Amino acid sequence: MVTRKHNKAxxxxxxxxxxxxxxxxxxxxxxxxxxxxxxxxxxxxxxxxRTTPVYMSRDTSELTTTGFTVKAAMKNYRVVGPPPxxxxxxxxxxxxxxxxxxxxxxxxxxxxxxxxPTITWKVDIETLDYNHYLPLFFDGLSxxxxxxxxxxxxxxxxxxxxxxxxxxxxxxxxxxxxRNALNTRNHQVMCTTMKVLQHLVKSGDKVGEAxxxxxxxxxxxxxxxxxxKSKSSGVVRSHLQKPENIRELIxxxxxxxxxxxxxxxxxxIKIMVPTYQSCVAYSP
Amino acid sequence: MPSTTDNNSKPKSMKRAKEWTAEVENxxxxxQAGYRDExxxxxxxxxxxxEKWPETGFVxxxxxxxxxxxxxxxxxxxxxxxxxxxxVYGY
Numbered sequence: 001m002v003t004r005k006h007n008k009a010x011x012x013x014x015x016x017x018x019x020x021x022x023x024x025x026x027x028x029x030x031x032x033x034x035x036x037x038x039x040x041x042x043x044x045x046x047x048x049x050r051t052t053p054v055y056m057s058r059d060t061s062e063l064t065t066t067g068f069t070v071k072a073a074m075k076n077y078r079v080v081g082p083p084p085x086x087x088x089x090x091x092x093x094x095x096x097x098x099x100x101x102x103x104x105x106x107x108x109x110x111x112x113x114x115x116x117p118t119i120t121w122k123v124d125i126e127t128l129d130y131n132h133y134l135p136l137f138f139d140g141l142s143x144x145x146x147x148x149x150x151x152x153x154x155x156x157x158x159x160x161x162x163x164x165x166x167x168x169x170x171x172x173x174x175x176x177x178x179r180n181a182l183n184t185r186n187h188q189v190m191c192t193t194m195k196v197l198q199h200l201v202k203s204g205d206k207v208g209e210a211x212x213x214x215x216x217x218x219x220x221x222x223x224x225x226x227x228x229k230s231k232s233s234g235v236v237r238s239h240l241q242k243p244e245n246i247r248e249l250i251x252x253x254x255x256x257x258x259x260x261x262x263x264x265x266x267x268x269i270k271i272m273v274p275t276y277q278s279c280v281a282y283s284p
Numbered sequence: 285m286p287s288t289t290d291n292n293s294k295p296k297s298m299k300r301a302k303e304w305t306a307e308v309e310n311x312x313x314x315x316q317a318g319y320r321d322e323x324x325x326x327x328x329x330x331x332x333x334x335e336k337w338p339e340t341g342f343v344x345x346x347x348x349x350x351x352x353x354x355x356x357x358x359x360x361x362x363x364x365x366x367x368x369x370x371x372v373y374g375y
Contacts, residue, residue, distance in 0.1 A: 110352075115369065118316065121353040124345070158355045162345075 087224060093184045098140030099148050107136070109155055111147050119154050130166040131173070134159050138177035141193050142184055149192070156196050160203040167204050174200070175214045182221040187246065190225070194249045201260050208260025212268055215257070219272035222250050226273065255279040295320065295373035304360070304367060310343050312362035312370045317346040317354045320373055 064080045065071040072079045101107050108122040137159060140152025160167065181193040197218075201208045225246050254276055258265045266278050301308045311321055319325045322334065325346065335344040337358040346354045362370065 115366070118354070120348070121355060124353055125355055157357065161357045162355055 088185060090185045093142035096139045096142055098136055098152055099143060101136060109151060117150060119151060125158060125162045130163060130170050134170050135173040135177060138174050141181040141196060142189060144186060144189060153192050157199055160199050163203060168206055168210060171210045175217055179217050182218060190246060191249055194253045198253055198256055201256055209262045212261045212265050215268040215272055223273045226250050293375055295375055297374035298371050301367050301370040301372055304362060306341055308370050309360060309362050313343040313356050317348050
């Protein structure tokens with residue numbers, strides 16, 4: 001009996017305890033939520049100067065959205081521009097065959113260090129096979145490291161100086177190396193390539209006309225960088241060097257291509273560089 | 285340039301170039317290749333014809349003593365800062 005009474009009492013007490021514990025649990029919840037509200041109002045992230053009501057008080061600096069969306073029209077969202085495309089970003093060049101051949105000793109040149117570095121040819125240039133060596137040297141124009149960059153540029157210029165009639169049949173093989181060098185978007189490489197391209201055009205009578213069908217492959221970079229300021233624009237590095245300014249080299253190269261390219265050259269240049277103005281006076 | 289026709293003549297005087305001329309340009313090219321001037325090159329090569337650019341008259345190609353080649357462009361290569369290095373020999 002006592003036990004029953006005790007059990008009854010205990011069960012009653014347990015029920016009461018459960019009820020009270022639930023009650024206390026609920027009360028605790030209420031207290032916690034109230035504390036949270038107080039924190040929002042008076043806490044470190046709150047602002048007493050806030051004009052918006054408390055129920056909208058939240059940090060809006062992280063609320064970003066892209067343009068032309070429903071959220072862009074809302075007050076609390078900040079419109080962020082599109083991500084950069086990287087059109088002008090420099091791209092690393094792939095390892096060139098020129099470097100591989102030079103390291104193996106297959107190229108008939110070597111560097112002579114003196115008051116000014118020069119290259120010496122192991123054989124007479126006029127006996128060389130231009131179909132093999134000229135594209136190789138043009139491939140080395142993408143290089144930026146010493147001595148590859150110097151050897152490629154100087155070697156290509158020597159080959160173009162002494163090539164004569166041998167250059168014209170090799171032109172189709174030079175287009176891909178020129179395009180690869182220009183696509184690196186490296187300022188120095190682009191300037192060197194444009195100068196070598198000018199040299200190529202001047203090296204023979206019909207070379208300019210032979211290049212016209214390949215304008216679509218090499219002139220898209222000219223359109224991209226035509227109005228871009230270069231870092232070294234107008235700054236002379238030393239009294240021996242002329243400033244290499246892409247904005248000056250591009251029109252210079254395009255004018256040369258137009259002058260030597262024949263009647264169709266301007267049309268093909270205009271397709272790729274729409275803002276280009278002709279430098280040749282056409283007679284009606 | 286020496287006016288003597290003796291192939292084994294040696295220079296008696298020398299002076300440094302002060303201003304650039306076509307003669308100084310050619311001397312610069314010969315001295316780059318390791319020779320005093322055209323006379324010594326002809327002595328070394330035993331009368332071989334020196335190739336020159338037709339437009340400018342500058343030396344086009346020279347063979348060094350180790351049988352390697354120096355190829356020069358048709359444009360001026362001797363800069364103003366290199367002028368003082370060019371030696372003009374008197375015979």
